[in-house]
Amino acid sequence: MKRRDLPGIAHTTSWFAALGLFGWLGHISWGSWWAVGTFLIYGVLYGSMSDSRWHECGHRTAFRTKWMNDFVYYIASFMMFREPEMSRWSHARHHSDTNVVGRDSEITIRRGVPLYKSVGVLVGFPAIPSELARWIKNARGKMSTEQIDFQPKETFRTSVWNARIYLTIIVCSIIVAVLLRSFEPLMYVGLPSIYGRWLLILFAVTQHAGLAENVLDHRLNTRTVYMNPLSRWIYWNMNYHIEHHLYPSVPSHQLKRLHMAIKDQLPTPYPSLASALREIVPALRRQAKDTSYFVHRQLP
Amino acid sequence: MRFDRGEHTYAVVRTSEGICSVIDGVCTHAKAHLAEGFVDGKIIECPKHNGRFDCLTGEAVATPALVAVRVYETRVEDEMIQARLFS
Numbered sequence: 001m002k003r004r005d006l007p008g009i010a011h012t013t014s015w016f017a018a019l020g021l022f023g024w025l026g027h028i029s030w031g032s033w034w035a036v037g038t039f040l041i042y043g044v045l046y047g048s049m050s051d052s053r054w055h056e057c058g059h060r061t062a063f064r065t066k067w068m069n070d071f072v073y074y075i076a077s078f079m080m081f082r083e084p085e086m087s088r089w090s091h092a093r094h095h096s097d098t099n100v101v102g103r104d105s106e107i108t109i110r111r112g113v114p115l116y117k118s119v120g121v122l123v124g125f126p127a128i129p130s131e132l133a134r135w136i137k138n139a140r141g142k143m144s145t146e147q148i149d150f151q152p153k154e155t156f157r158t159s160v161w162n163a164r165i166y167l168t169i170i171v172c173s174i175i176v177a178v179l180l181r182s183f184e185p186l187m188y189v190g191l192p193s194i195y196g197r198w199l200l201i202l203f204a205v206t207q208h209a210g211l212a213e214n215v216l217d218h219r220l221n222t223r224t225v226y227m228n229p230l231s232r233w234i235y236w237n238m239n240y241h242i243e244h245h246l247y248p249s250v251p252s253h254q255l256k257r258l259h260m261a262i263k264d265q266l267p268t269p270y271p272s273l274a275s276a277l278r279e280i281v282p283a284l285r286r287q288a289k290d291t292s293y294f295v296h297r298q299l300p
Numbered sequence: 301m302r303f304d305r306g307e308h309t310y311a312v313v314r315t316s317e318g319i320c321s322v323i324d325g326v327c328t329h330a331k332a333h334l335a336e337g338f339v340d341g342k343i344i345e346c347p348k349h350n351g352r353f354d355c356l357t358g359e360a361v362a363t364p365a366l367v368a369v370r371v372y373e374t375r376v377e378d379e380m381i382q383a384r385l386f387s
Contacts, residue, residue: 002340060362061350096349152366154366247347249347
């Protein structure tokens with residue numbers, strides 16, 4: 001559980017450097033077909049990779065120094081199109097009641113819902129429009145039903161100001177785009193939250209989808225999936241998801257080590273992302289019609 | 301370290317400077333036991349949701365902890381940790 005600043009600084013620096021590089025490449029290639037490839041990568045860096053930064057810094061385990069965690073957390077939250085205060089509290093609820101129906105607000109795929117609607121949820125619809133609507137509501141000083149449910153009243157004011165700042169950034173980006181008569185600025189800020197989230201979807205769906213609901217044993221409602229080093233850099237070792245849920249205080253750079261220490265007590269990890277998805281997709285199709293179905297994980 | 305007395309539970313903490321402190325064992329956020337938490341300096345972090353408290357003052361210093369945890373007057377004598385649990 002020991003915290004250090006250096007791994008977080010190294011990781012974050014590499015992330016910002018990659019964003020800068022591919023943002024620059026996107027700009028110089030704007031107007032050519034090369035831009036498609038560069039913005040595809042930029043989008044992943046912005047709209048997918050920021051999720052694990054949001055997550056790790058939200059737990060304040062990325063860095064030892066609190067303000068560093070909070071600084072990256074606020075940037076990553078904006079990139080993920082999440083109001084940081086509410087998402088901090090919803091994530092705490094997620095850890096308390098993982099996959100508990102009616103309590104875990106981070107369950108994105110629900111049983112009995114047609115699969116096409118679940119796919120819509122995964123690609124950000126209606127999450128992003130409804131989040132935008134909540135920002136507008138918060139900016140006016142009003143809270144959503146969810147916020148009233150699990151967010152303490154003393155944090156409402158923080159949400160109000162977060163929403164105002166984030167909306168200001170979005171509006172300024174739109175104004176710049178209008179003035180330049182080009183949507184290029186929005187390819188750097190705002191739109192990547194949508195066009196860049198596809199890889200996050202593939203990663204994040206492996207966390208809990210299709211598994212047992214309403215159980216307290218994380219080995220039954222969570223997956224650990226082996227991934228290659230590039231994926232683990234993007235995902236910041238969140239593929240060791242059972243380990244993370246069992247020990248949320250362990251920083252991501254130690255999760256592999258934790259996995260090795262306790263793996264004999266855990267279900268067999270999935271050998272690859274593809275193997276996990278091969279289980280998940282049929283499970284979700286079945287759960288769309290049969291709400292009693294779930295994947296039973298074999299415990300040692 | 302966890303310590304129970306009657307119906308009450310406590311966490312006995314040693315800061316990185318070697319100062320011992322006895323605090324209420326239950327996190328004020330969601331009732332996880334702080335004895336399993338991570339101590340860094342004089343800060344103890346709840347193992348469940350990473351809320352943080354100052355072990356010496358009880359102050360909640362990081363969300364989701366918002367309410368201070370109770371701290372008991374503590375001393376070390378003859379290698380024994382003694383705490384005044386009743387005021």
